Amino acid sequence: MNKAATNPEGRPNRRVAVVLTNLGGPDRPEAVKPFLFNLFNDPAIIGLPGVFRTPLAKLISSRRETSAQANYALMGGGSPLLPETQKQAEALSRALADAAPGDDSRVFIAMRYWHPLTEEAAAAVKAFQPDKIVLLPLYPQFSTTTTASSLKKWTECYDGPGETHVVCCYPDAEGLIEAQARLIRQTLDKAEGKPVRVLFSAHGIPEKLVAAGDPYQAQVEATVAAVVEHMSLTDWAICYQSRVGPLKWLGPATPDAIEQAGRDGVGAVVVPIAFVSEHIETLVELDMEYGELAHKVGCAPYLRAPTVSADPVFITALAQAVERALETPGIAPQGASQGGPCAHLKACPSGCSKVSRAA
Numbered sequence: 001m002n003k004a005a006t007n008p009e010g011r012p013n014r015r016v017a018v019v020l021t022n023l024g025g026p027d028r029p030e031a032v033k034p035f036l037f038n039l040f041n042d043p044a045i046i047g048l049p050g051v052f053r054t055p056l057a058k059l060i061s062s063r064r065e066t067s068a069q070a071n072y073a074l075m076g077g078g079s080p081l082l083p084e085t086q087k088q089a090e091a092l093s094r095a096l097a098d099a100a101p102g103d104d105s106r107v108f109i110a111m112r113y114w115h116p117l118t119e120e121a122a123a124a125v126k127a128f129q130p131d132k133i134v135l136l137p138l139y140p141q142f143s144t145t146t147t148a149s150s151l152k153k154w155t156e157c158y159d160g161p162g163e164t165h166v167v168c169c170y171p172d173a174e175g176l177i178e179a180q181a182r183l184i185r186q187t188l189d190k191a192e193g194k195p196v197r198v199l200f201s202a203h204g205i206p207e208k209l210v211a212a213g214d215p216y217q218a219q220v221e222a223t224v225a226a227v228v229e230h231m232s233l234t235d236w237a238i239c240y241q242s243r244v245g246p247l248k249w250l251g252p253a254t255p256d257a258i259e260q261a262g263r264d265g266v267g268a269v270v271v272p273i274a275f276v277s278e279h280i281e282t283l284v285e286l287d288m289e290y291g292e293l294a295h296k297v298g299c300a301p302y303l304r305a306p307t308v309s310a311d312p313v314f315i316t317a318l319a320q321a322v323e324r325a326l327e328t329p330g331i332a333p334q335g336a337s338q339g340g341p342c343a344h345l346k347a348c349p350s351g352c353s354k355v356s357r358a359a
């Protein structure tokens with residue numbers, strides 16, 4: 001890069017690596033078991049010491065393999081999460097080039113549990129030799145189980161140059177709310193005037209994590225409050241899907257909310273409020289499993305709002321989050337050995353500072 005070059009405001013042009021962090025999903029049937037093992041072997045998911053957690057992760061991934069494979073088979077054998085994330089990365093790359101044409105910005109994808117894994121992304125970013133790195137989670141709401149886990153993994157994996165900036169969350173970002181509201185409105189129109197309840201369905205987490213300070217539930221509620229206000233909705237509810245394991249999870253459960261709608265004589269527009277792309281939890285769980293349940297309990301019509309995916313308004317919100325993060329103090333490269341991006345969690349003004357468990 002020509003270090004002397006500047007943008008129109010006189011700021012030196014930058015070499016910026018934007019790292020999109022996401023969960024990852026198996027790309028073929030044989031990948032289902034190792035993907036599940038990686039997920040359950042994460043201390044942010046099962047908070048036991050490795051000596052107990054790793055054998056347990058082996059056991060759970062073996063036990064879930066067949067049923068999970070059957071669900072992935074309904075989407076052609078693998079998860080669409082990576083192609084969806086690639087679409088978002090390409091759109092963000094264009095938005096960043098438009099916003100700061102002098103910068104050399106490149107968007108990388110770091111998946112937590114399946115390829116391209118964080119280790120692979122860290123090597124690619126190091127080869128790019130950035131001046132600045134922005135870690136940008138594809139989770140609007142912060143949780144120890146998702147964003148903090150990805151930040152921690154990044155800290156462990158990255159040993160290259162660049163000052164690191166962190167976007168911890170964007171639960172009420174204007175572009176997110178506007179895109180969500182438009183997609184909900186378009187879905188409501190399909191109900192053709194029949195009474196429907198808007199069910200905001202978020203991926204659940206165990207209640208004990210929230211009790212320990214995980215801000216996820218509060219941030220889900222903040223997203224919903226902003227959408228409800230934007231749209232002046234009157235009949236709506238928050239519910240939680242995808243429960244796994246024996247612990248008590250956040251409730252009410254989405255299937256119970258659908259049954260309640262059936263009893264109340266209304267249909268449902270289900271909104272995946274904590275997901276920004278299509279994958280097994282939307283295409284199989286919401287559309288197929290809960291669609292069948294809705295039919296059984298007389299919750300009709302049953303409609304599902306699409307995720308914001310690469311919606312231009314949402315992508316603009318991500319680009320703005322990157323710009324804002326670059327304006328906040330970064331963490332020096334050698335900071336990685338002193339807590340790296342996780343140091344952000346101890347000083348964050350946006351709510352994730354309450355969290356200590358995964359930091």
Ligand SMILES: C=CC1=C(C)c2cc3[nH]c(cc4nc(cc5[nH]c(cc1n2)c(C)c5CCC(=O)O)C(CCC(=O)O)=C4C)c(C)c3C=C
Pocket residue numbers: 023024025026036039044045064068079080081139143145146203204205206244274275279280281
């Ligand atoms: C807001 C996003 C997510 C949170 C919070 C989250 C927590 C969480 N998840 C599990 C267990 C599983 N999750 C699985 C799939 C999955 N989870 C998310 C997002 C969040 N998870 C996504 C986007 C996906 C889909 C990936 C894909 O392949 O398309 C799975 C695998 C599917 C299955 O077998 O059901 C498991 C298992 C736990 C235990 C947890 C919090 C403690």
Ligand SMILES: [Fe+2]
Pocket residue numbers: 167168169344345348349350351352353
């Ligand atoms: Fe934060």
Ligand SMILES: [Fe+2]
Pocket residue numbers: 203242
């Ligand atoms: Fe999950």
